[in-house]
Amino acid sequence: MTSATSASPRVTTYDELMARARAGELGPDPAALRIAVAFTTRQAVRHTGRGTGYRNEVLSLRLAEAVGSCAVEPGTLPDSAVEDCVGVDLARLLEHPLLPVRVAALDAYLMHVTPHTPDNGARPVSLPAGTSLEKSRARARAVVELLDLPPGATVLVIGVVNSLLEALRSRGMAYVPCDLKGGATEWDEKVVTDASAEAGRCDALLVSGMTLGNGTFEPLREHALRNGKQLVMFAQTGSAVLPRLLGHGVSAVCAEPYPFFWLDGGPGTLYRYRADGAGGSR
Known part of the structure; x- marks a missing residue:
């Protein structure tokens, strides 16, 4: 069986993984790939029978058939972040000043390159x-x-x-x-x-x-x-x-x-x- 890590250059840290993605060493040149859709998902939940609840907020980026996501603390992601990502190439988003945008972009890129198969x-x-x-x-x-x-x-x-x-x-x-x-x-x-x-x-x-x-x-x-x-x-x-x-x-x-x-x-x-x-x- 070919694994996700053995099918491409090995990485040992998150920073190294990000650097190799930016350099196009893990797949296509990220400058040639654009995000078509960006969206947030907001949720509040209290399961039946539970005394406590919680909230979730997730930024997701659509790249071709892949969706990459990064959860954030509810209310901390600027509304402008979603618009900043639409129609923008992956190379720019992998350098975005907001960490959740960079994580979601990397997730979308790697989901595109090595899906869960x-x-x-x-x-x-x-x-x-x-x-x-x-x-x-x-x-x-x-x-x-x-x-x-x-x-x-x-x-x-x-x-x-x-x-x-x-x-x-x-x-x-x-x-x-x-x-x-x-x-x-x-x-x-x-x-x-x-x-x-x-x-x-x-x-x-x-x-x-x-x-x-x-x-x-x-x-x-x-x-x-x-x-x-x-x-x-x-x-x-x-x-x-x-x-x-x-x-x-x-x-x-x-x-x-x-x-x-x-x-x-x-x-x-x-x-x-x-x-x-x-x-x-x-």
Whole structure:
């Protein structure tokens, strides 16, 4: 099987990946490719039976058949960002002053070059139709299954999703919930805000792709690589970006390109990758 990382020049850091994309070393010249459609998706949710809710906002860029996405904190993306991207070539967007635009552009480019197919190392996982909570729980199970840990292990969860915490609890794992917004979990557990202060006492890291868009991903990748820890990414943001870093700190990725599971009640598909090749790319 040809994997997403072995089919092209290997990269070891996000910055190197971005530099090679800008130079056209990973596929077509980005200056020759233009974004046809740019849009944002805004969502507020409180699943039936849950006491807390949350909001999402995602910037997405359409390149031919591919859509690249980057989540942002709701309300932080200027309205002008969408218009800035339409009809603009990828080379310019990969240099855009806003980090979320650069991440979405890179994701669209890599989705265009190496889509989520078996030849590129992806293993599809079907999500059944269902309520928002049913689909959230199914997604969470698919993510948590990528962790190779015994009961009693402690996982640092960055980007708190209650269904992920619930899935960890069902497997007898402890966790430290971490999110820049702070707050509390569904079970009234304190959500810490400083990942670097907590990573050392955890056995593995379960991390949202949103860390690409807020600039906090690389220290986490470096920590996992330096300490030999599993780093599993659940990625709506950068679903085509993170598989390129498998084996360089990232141990597995559950990639979820647009449209995301929370957009409708029908069936969907996730794509899993593993650095060891057991569940995807290597």
